[in-house]
Amino acid sequence: MRVLVTGASGFVGSHAVAALLADGHEPLLLVRSPEKTREVLASVGVTGEIPLHKADIRDAAAVREALEQCDAVIHAAAEIGVIGRADDLNGTNVAGVKNVLGQAVELGLDPIVHISSVGVFVPPAGPVITTESPLSTPRNGYGRSKISAERYARRLQEQGMPITIVYPAGVTGPHQPSLDAMVEGLRAGLEQGWPITAGGANIVDVRDLAVVLARCLEPGRGPRRFMLGGHYLTWAQLADVCDEVTGNRCRRFRIHRSVLRGAAAVGDVMKLIKEIDYPLTRDAVEMMVTMVRTYDTPTLEALGVSLRPVQETIADSLRWLAQEGHLTTGKAGRLAG
Template sequence: MRVLVTGASGFIGSHAVAALLADGHKPLLLVRNPEKTRRVLANLGVVEPVSLHEADIRDTVAVRSGLEQCDAVIHAAAEIGVISQAGDSAGTNVAGLKNVLGQAVELGLDPIVHISTIGVFVPPAGPVITTESPLSAPRNDYGRTKVLGERYARQLQDQGMPITIVYPAGVIGPYQPSLDTLMEGLRAGLKQGWPITSGGAGVVDVRDLAVVLARCVEPGRGPRRFMLGGHYLTWAQLADVCDEVTGGRCRRFRVPRAVLRGAAAALDAVKLIKKIDYPLTRDAVEMMVTMVRTYDTPTLEALGVELRPVQETIADSLRWLAQEGHLPPVKVGRLAGKVTP
């Protein structure tokens, strides 16, 4: 199929392009910076000519021009703002999303795949998050705009439109163009130590997520929702896996959730006047201390996907962080070496 991919120069979007090509699809990439996109894809071993459509997803006419050339769409473009201030959250996560999803519906594309986030359910209402869990009421602009975009996508689903929504948790892996969220957390954990507190993290390999997205590209299936929280690890378990794959020993310090929330709020205030290289924010802490397991079985069975071992994902992520200079080689121990796409 001819598939429009938004956000193709980003972490998830670029890996999705590689997975689509592997499955024989013909992606058309809607991007703002063609040169950056080619560079990011080359890192993944995508060297064959890929068609580019230069546009901003906030530009209604330009988006429609790209959609008109395709049969389906994977919408991966988004502003992220959990550990840092997002850019134009409303413009990208709401207006841009409506441009893509709404016009794709008008043009009859099928399927229309939207990458949401586990964050629309956090803090969770129960001990397990499912696709039917209630949506949350986030504190920050990023979270609020993601929920607004989610509600729009669900309105289209309620009308019977072929919208597929995928909910990934903490996505990590090699070749992240700009470090964010859990990848920044891995770096900080190995450099400065792991805060051991309540909650945990859902760890999703970006390459597994890319396979899920490519397998969603199947017309005639109607509205669908797929949870992909991945491997759930407590913070102590995440530190233990890092020790296991590196052969070293990460620092750990126990912190009650109330203390961590207070420290993060204070750090947010300090960061307004001074640059501090530590990805702890009040919003990130809320995710950290309240995260629970997700129910992924229906997703994995419906799409025939088997997640790779979490040790492999974390090892490849740490090896790449060291290769790119984000971590001193000594911090990754026996993992030091070059990553292959």
């Protein structure tokens, strides 16, 4: 199947390309920078010639030209704004979604895979997040842009269009072009200590997510939604896993959720004045202290996917962080060898 992939120079998109090739698909990559894309793909083992379509996701005509060459699409391009300022949230996360999903529907592509986020359900309304959980009302621009895109995709589903929505949580693993919330949080936890507080983290390996995306490429199935939060760990459990794989003892400090919220809010103000090397923002804290486990069983059974052990994901992530110089060898422990 000829599959258009947006965001192929990103973390999820690059791994998705590798999974598509492994399953025998023919990807066409919509990218802004061919040079960066080739470099990122090489890091995940994709070194052959892959056709590229140079375009900006916000350019409807250019996106349509790429879609016209394909049977299906995986939309992975997105601005991430949980731990920092994204460049153009509405342009990429809203207009870009409409350019890809809306025009793919018009052209009859099937399936049309949209990567959303567990974040559209946070703060959660119950003890478990499912695909039927109510959408949240975000306080920040990033969250509002993701909700707008989510509502647009769901409107298309309600019309019977073959939109598949996938909801990953804390995507983790090696070869991340730029560190985002979960991987940055791992680095900070080892270097500066783990806040032991309410909530926890859902960790899904980027390679497992890529397999799920490739398995979604089954035409004729109509609208579908797949939850993929991965392994749920409390903050104490995550620190324990880091100890297990590194052979070190991470520093821990107990802190109440309200104190953590206040500290992060102060940090947000300070970051406007000077650069602070810590990914703790008010928005990130809200996800940290309210996160609950997700119900992934229907996804794993429908697509025939098994998640790798969380220890493997954490170990591979920390080993890569050390190799790339993002984590000191002392903090990486036995993984630095």
